[in-house]
Amino acid sequence: MIQFSHASKRYPGGYDALLDINFQLSSGEMAFLTGHSGAGKSTLLKLIALIERASRGQVIVNGQNLAKVSRRKIPYHRRNVGMIFQDHQLLFDRTVFDNVALPLVISGLSHQEIGKKVRASLDKVGLLNKERAYPITLSGGEQQRVGIARAVVNKPPLLLADEPTGNLDPELSREIMSIFEQFSQVGVTVLIASHDIDLINNLPYRILTLKNARLSHDSAQTAAGN
Amino acid sequence: MVNWIQTYLLRHLQVFFYSLGQLTRSPLSLLMTSAVIGIALALPTGLHIVLKNIQSLSGDLDSAAQISLFLKKETSDFQAKQLSNQLRNMPQINSVHYISRQQALAEFKQLSGFGNALKALEKNPLPAVIVVRPSLSDSDALSNTRATQQLVEQLQSKPHVDIAQLDMQWIKRLYSIMDIIRRGVIILAGLLALAVLLVIGNTIRLAIQNRRDEIVIVKLIGGTDSFIRRPFLYTGFWYGLFGGLIALFLVISALLMLSGPIEALTQSYESQFSMQIIDFGSIFWLISASILLGLGGSWVAVERHLREIEPT
Secondary structure (H helix, E strand, O other): OEEEEEEEEEEOOOEEEEEEEEEEEOOOOEEEEEEOOOOOHHHHHHHHOOOOOOOEEEEEEOOEEHHHOOHHHHHHHHOOEEEEOOOOOOOOOOOHHHHHHHHHHHHOOOHHHHHHHHHHHHHHOOOHHHOOOOHHHOOHHHHHHHHHHHHHOOOOOEEEEEOOOOOOOHHHHHHHHHHHHHHHHOOOEEEEEOOOHHHHHOOOOEEEEEEOOEEEEEHHHHHHHO | OHHHHHHHHHHHHHHHHHHHHHHHOOHHHHHHHHHHHHHHHHHHHHHHHHHHHHHHHHHHHHHOOOEEEEEOOOOOHHHHHHHHHHHHOOOOEEEEEEEOHHHHHHHHHHHHOOHHHHHOOOOOOOOOEEEEEEOOOOOOHHHHHHHHHHHHHHHHOOOOEEEEEOOOHHHHHHHHHHHHHHHHHHHHHHHHHHHHHHHHHHHHHHHHHHOHHHHHHHHHOOOOHHHHHHHHHHHHHHHHHHHHHHHHHHHHHHHHHHHHHHHHHHHHOOOOOOOOOOOHHHHHHHHHHHHHHHHHHHHHHHHHHHOOOOOO
8 A cells, every 4th residue: 555665855955854764554554653753754644645755765655656646636646645633734714514524525525425424424433413513612632533534534545644642641542543443444554653652552553663764663574574 | 427517517606605705704805905996997997988978079079070161252142052052962961051141240240249349340241151061971080081171172162162161170189189098098907907916916815825724734635726726716706896896886976976067068069969977888898807807816826825835
């Protein structure tokens, strides 16, 4: 599903955010991306979502070499990548329903379809009763679940989450993680950037560790090596 | 296919009314921006209408161009009438009006107020006059002028005619003055259209900046440029439409205010002129130009600023 080969990212000014990254994530796999802050976790996710482009090497997502995706085609690529952010990135002047509906509105779905899919998605994150509420009235955990509902509403094959539990207490964090697990179980590829080592070490998933812009540790390879 | 077109139109319709709804949430700023556009457009439109009226007025004057044939003093009444009849049969001539020396004197006494002074004169000093109105077949003012000029030369050579007089000079001058004014209006309209473009462009630029976060989010979840552009273009459309309507309102009220005194003035010239406020053609052009400027201004702003806003 995701394949990095010798991918590097150098920002203008010569700062290397990622150096020679190689790994592969297969379809339906769930993995964590961890490392100290500034190690390049966010940059790696940005390369997958085409918010940034690799300076060297290749990033292939869903069989598509991202270097070959033109600027005009980027939106269509992003529709296949559900993204979840630490700060939720919700629109505060719209209801929960309208926030979750946005990806479907962008894709030009009909009213009835949008209604059905939005409710199905809100149901999955347990917020069906909040569809008319405004995000500002929700707790941090609920806002994050709205963000997840929006990311999955058009059933993308790939989910990226950047510190989704960054502002949440351990209880809520585990809740959010279990939502991700459910999506993984139905075949969605999930990549979660998180520095919450305690949380992710307790979960039986692959852990990719970044250190100083390099991939320093991959739990899958260690397992294979053993 | 039909389905696809339906969704496409439906989406446009939604954004069409959504953008209107957004604008009416802050009616005061909508009114102010539209008023700026309206005033800027009302000026050239008003001048255009005034010019059009002057043109139709001067067209009146042109067709009213008369040739006065002053007859030689020794011409008898009978000879003059014969000449009148002869002239009446010429195809270039529309009507002939004979004023005898006595009639001329009576008219002069009545109109000039020099009645008593004239009594002191032994003889009637005025010649007999035949007033000829040329028939103007051509709608083009200039070729009419030329035909009239030829007619004057022809009439000058007739027997008994002392002087054939036509004062067209002032009409020619009026035409060249109007030509200058017309060009001035075009230049003014161009400058003000540019101003409208900038006003709308700036308004849309501010709207884009106000909704920067929203644009970033929409880009993150796969919104295409045209999806993001659409509400701003429709906002420009609404500004243009409202600006055009305000301009129309301003022009009509200004002309209505002027029409009373103008008609009083033209009546004193015994002209049949009635002022035309605004015709449907002008309304159509005003509103379409205004809408196009709205769309154009927002297009420029959106093209310039939408690319700058990218998720980071």
